[in-house]
Amino acid sequence: MAARKMPKSVAPKPTTLLIATRKGLWVLGADAARRSWKLTGPHFLGHIVYHAVADPRDGRTLLVTAKTGHLGPTIFRSTDRGRTWKEAAQPPAFEPGSGRTVDHSFWLTPGHASEPGVWYAGTSPQGLFRSTDGGATWTGVKGFNEHPQRKAWCGGDQDGTPDGPKLHSVLVDPRDPKHLYIGMSSGGVFESSDGGADWSPLNLGVKALFLPEPDPPFGHDPHCVRLHPRMPDRLYQQNHCGIYRIDRPANRWTDIGAAMPKSVGPIGFPMVLHPRDPETLWVFPMDGSDVWPRISPGGKPAVYRSVNGGKTWQRQGTGLPKAQAWWTVKRQAMTADQAPTVGVYFGTTSGEVWGSRDEGRSWKCIASHLPHIYAIECT
């Protein structure tokens, strides 16, 4: 039988992964069947690349946040899918006289579909920046950076996670460009309904076992927060103290990590949502017991998937090492493609990229020997 050409709208697009590492950026491209992969790069060799993100609105712009051990933070831009790069003329920086300095830009989010050229960047220490020209120039979102409660929410710039406190998970409501969420480690989840002019904490129900109060309004440590694009009132978060779900307008999170196996626990960094089914999500647990080793529990890495919004979880480890694998996956280093059978991908702290063509049922190592992986995004 002659092969039938698939209609353009349903033909799977070749998957490309942008792999941000501690030593540069690599690109991993697949054939249409996602069976064979080709690694190219490095770009920005020697730079610490925190995040590399493609603009879904034009299909050709890429933004990369980077610094080196010596040089200060900057953002590189490409408008031809990585063939050529230009540095931002005005990278994210706090106001002179504020006493604050950006150590690195950590997170990038393209703006709303109706606002081409708008991007958001989250920094370490916690700062929120906006570009309206495709990442060429950046200005601080004063409603957050100069909010009178910011210091109370976040603590000092020296507080926070071992690699510096971070503003991450900048989420834009696909129904309303002025409706934003951010996550901060530490600080918690915050919401703005006026384009960032003002912010309110959204943390009730989330544990903060490192604070004296049982249910504090802020000061939490969300590791990764996701909003479902098809059901934007559904948010999930992988937190330092568990896994949570919320359905707005409710303002209290539901603990969905308690259903994880006790031997594995609900601690981890990344979280990925199914692009079409709001009930399906994946997490990658790590060991958060005693001194927080931050490795795969027992040296046996596995993804856990829920298909019912976190009521129950299934282990997905087929193909992954069965023992003596002591790596983990950072908060930006797990992603999914848009294929009819979703591909899920993660990059490890030991420089391997693992991929699944069948929604996590089986895994294959698709790149290895890379530096410590910080982030993976699908284009």
Add this chain to the structure above:
Amino acid sequence: MHRLAFAAHLRNRVHLKVLIPGLLRSYTAGAETVVLPVHATLDEALRDLDARFPGLRFRVVDEQDAIRPHIKMFVDGELARRIDTRVADSKELMIVGALSGG
């Protein structure tokens, strides 16, 4: 000072030679040295460098005008800790990447 000696003195200080480290040569198209006219302060010299090579200054000086922790600047061999250091009578600025592990 004798007139000829004074003229020689002026000739010797009308330029500031900047030694560019390898980690900044992507900005200077590979140039290892850049010659600047005389500036009063290190800050002015760095702003001149940035006008010629956009983006360079922010990689070595932060938004609060502090020299970044792993960058060192030597003016005629003396470590400059602040960008208001006078360079009007100096001949050489050496920018180096200091020890930065990992």
